[in-house]
Amino acid sequence: MDCVVTGGNVKVLAKAIHSLSRIGDELYLEPQEDGLTLRSVNSSRSAYACFLFSPLFFSRYAIPDGHGFRCKVAIKSVQAVFRSLATLEKTVEKCHIELDGEKSRLTFTLHCKHGLLKTHNLSFQDSESLQAVFDKDASTNVLKAQPRLLADTVLNFPPSLEEVTVTVSDERVWFRNYVDQDAEPSKAMLTELCLSADEFDHFAVKAQSSVTFCLKELRGLLVFAESTGLPISMYFDGPGSPVVLSVTDSVLDTNFVLATLSDESAVRQQNPKRAGTPLPPLDDFMNDELESYLIAMDTSMAPGPSFRSLLFGSVYPTGSPLSNLTVAGQKVLASDSEEDPEGV
Amino acid sequence: MPLSTQSQDSDAQYILVASLDNVRNISNILKAITFKDHAIFSATPNGLKVTVEDSKCLQANAFIQADIFQEFTIKGDSVGFQVNLTVLLDCLTIFGGSTVPGVSTALRMCYMGYGYPLTLFLEEGGVVTVCKINTQEPEEPIDFDFCSSNVTNKVILQSESLKEAFSELDMTSEVLQITMSPNQPYFRLSTFGNSGNAHYDYPKDSDMMELFQCTQTQTNRYKMSLLKPSTKALALSCKVSVRTDSRGFLSLQYLVRNDDGQICFVEYFCCPDEEVRDD
Numbered sequence: 001m002d003c004v005v006t007g008g009n010v011k012v013l014a015k016a017i018h019s020l021s022r023i024g025d026e027l028y029l030e031p032q033e034d035g036l037t038l039r040s041v042n043s044s045r046s047a048y049a050c051f052l053f054s055p056l057f058f059s060r061y062a063i064p065d066g067h068g069f070r071c072k073v074a075i076k077s078v079q080a081v082f083r084s085l086a087t088l089e090k091t092v093e094k095c096h097i098e099l100d101g102e103k104s105r106l107t108f109t110l111h112c113k114h115g116l117l118k119t120h121n122l123s124f125q126d127s128e129s130l131q132a133v134f135d136k137d138a139s140t141n142v143l144k145a146q147p148r149l150l151a152d153t154v155l156n157f158p159p160s161l162e163e164v165t166v167t168v169s170d171e172r173v174w175f176r177n178y179v180d181q182d183a184e185p186s187k188a189m190l191t192e193l194c195l196s197a198d199e200f201d202h203f204a205v206k207a208q209s210s211v212t213f214c215l216k217e218l219r220g221l222l223v224f225a226e227s228t229g230l231p232i233s234m235y236f237d238g239p240g241s242p243v244v245l246s247v248t249d250s251v252l253d254t255n256f257v258l259a260t261l262s263d264e265s266a267v268r269q270q271n272p273k274r275a276g277t278p279l280p281p282l283d284d285f286m287n288d289e290l291e292s293y294l295i296a297m298d299t300s301m302a303p304g305p306s307f308r309s310l311l312f313g314s315v316y317p318t319g320s321p322l323s324n325l326t327v328a329g330q331k332v333l334a335s336d337s338e339e340d341p342e343g344v
Numbered sequence: 345m346p347l348s349t350q351s352q353d354s355d356a357q358y359i360l361v362a363s364l365d366n367v368r369n370i371s372n373i374l375k376a377i378t379f380k381d382h383a384i385f386s387a388t389p390n391g392l393k394v395t396v397e398d399s400k401c402l403q404a405n406a407f408i409q410a411d412i413f414q415e416f417t418i419k420g421d422s423v424g425f426q427v428n429l430t431v432l433l434d435c436l437t438i439f440g441g442s443t444v445p446g447v448s449t450a451l452r453m454c455y456m457g458y459g460y461p462l463t464l465f466l467e468e469g470g471v472v473t474v475c476k477i478n479t480q481e482p483e484e485p486i487d488f489d490f491c492s493s494n495v496t497n498k499v500i501l502q503s504e505s506l507k508e509a510f511s512e513l514d515m516t517s518e519v520l521q522i523t524m525s526p527n528q529p530y531f532r533l534s535t536f537g538n539s540g541n542a543h544y545d546y547p548k549d550s551d552m553m554e555l556f557q558c559t560q561t562q563t564n565r566y567k568m569s570l571l572k573p574s575t576k577a578l579a580l581s582c583k584v585s586v587r588t589d590s591r592g593f594l595s596l597q598y599l600v601r602n603d604d605g606q607i608c609f610v611e612y613f614c615c616p617d618e619e620v621r622d623d
Contacts, residue, residue: 077537091508118512118542118544
């Protein structure tokens with residue numbers, strides 16, 4: 001891969017990497033025909049983020065023919081390349097990214113003001129493709145808002161707050177801090193904000209529902225959305241199924257998929273329905289070169305509400321025993337191929 | 345004026361008296377060389393030189409010219425003593441080291457001679473503090489024998505551009521490698537860290553490059569841990585001169601402008617880490 005980013009897009013790229021660093025420790029890089037994909041997933045696999053930069057985002061975008069190449073690098077080392085975010089816009093004129101599979105080298109070259117040239121050669125690991133399968137268009141509820149609206153809303157919650165509950169009705173949205181059941185009632189504080197539908201750019205609620213998810217990743221995406229000035233769309237169904245936060249424009253497609261807290265009673269009701277519509281359509285899965293899928297893990301055996309882990313599955317070439325196995329048993333959890341091979 | 349009335353009559357017994365309206369003019373520059381406790385002070389009629397050393401491999405000198413002081417009186421050709429620099433700095437900033445314009449601490453520094461403490465009179469807003477710091481036997485500073493006739497390569501850069509590089513340096517790298525060459529890459533800083541290597545190249549015709557005098561290609565490595573303290577001096581400075589001699593010894597000279605626009609110098613000498621194999 002050989003690509004060049006210039007001008008303000010360098011900052012967009014840098015912000016994207018900083019947003020991804022809020023999710024996980026590793027950055028998955030995959031140059032494809034339709035653009036460069038940067039992804040990350042957290043260690044508990046309950047949050048996943050993906051940035052797709054289309055070839056038009058770059059002033060040069062060239063990828064080798066044939067077999068797709070992908071790798072992962074420590075996100076910290078990529079962050080180090082774009083360390084001084086504040087001055088980046090003023091100092092960096094051009095960023096050249098080169099992925100050399102033979103030398104096992106990922107090179108970032110920053111052409112800065114005054115002729116200063118910064119070259120970072122990072123070592124990388126080959127990796128499986130990382131992809132969560134989600135169909136945001138099938139979501140029952142869709143909200144779209146300017147980043148400012150959400151940022152102002154989130155600002156009302158203390159930085160230590162981990163989870164937020166979003167409840168929607170036909171014409172209103174409530175943001176509420178999530179209070180753990182075990183929390184001492186006398187010490188718990190509830191903050192709730194109500195936003196009216198007309199504050200949103202787009203407001204489509206088909207079913208009243210309430211989802212609880214982690215605020216950290218939303219904050220990460222907000223930083224990115226605010227710097228680019230692009231609206232955020234939120235796609236969700238109900239407790240237990242993932243919420244998708246999405247920021248798109250003509251050259252950029254960003255999706256954050258976050259697990260939501262499952263609701264004990266709702267899980268039981270939803271289960272039959274879920275079994276009827278398995279998340280990854282079987283055929284697509286078999287044919288998809290990127291072979292990846294997501295299984296919402298049923299954690300209803302655990303006492304109390306808990307986050308449903310989103311397992312972004314191991315990705316093996318078509319026909320590998322592992323992929324067959326996981327497809328055959330919908331309930332079987334596909335664990336990360338590297339971390340836990342015997343978990344399957 | 346408490347300071348001037350304090351001890352005019354007793355001045356005669358001191359072999360060194362230095363007074364300053366704004367103590368920040370010397371405390372800042374001393375901070376730039378604070379990486380070890382012991383500092384060797386040597387005063388001559390030209391001014392004050394303060395030396396700090398580490399591991400016999402690194403030496404930092406701060407030069408504070410006599411005219412930085414409102415009064416600088418010395419008996420004889422030279423006066424030398426050693427004090428704990430951290431303690432001295434704590435005393436100099438005893439009023440909090442305020443950076444509010446118009447509020448400054450005045451200093452009168454007196455030394456009576458061998459075996460006597462260094463006495464500081466500090467005044468701010470009418471409050472006077474007297475500090476006495478015990479002095480130690482002055483050690484002989486290491487002579488790095490770095491003379492300009494042996495300098496093979498020299499560049500002068502505006503500090504701004506080096507500050508950026510130093511703030512981004514990969515601290516997981518044990519060494520900082522400096523390459524200076526009449527040909528490409530001209531002036532290069534390299535690190536070799538956990539996640540890979542990084543190079544910062546400065547072209548010789550950059551706006552930031554004030555002087556470029558390189559006669560031969562030289563690549564030397566310096567311990568990052570040794571060079572780290574020099575970033576304090578870099579942060580204060582407006583220009584920096586980077587020189588290497590034929591043995592690979594490094595000299596970094598920082599030009600520092602104080603609050604009153606006067607110029608002081610801070611100098612770092614560092615031994616090279618090891619012979620670099622070409623690879």
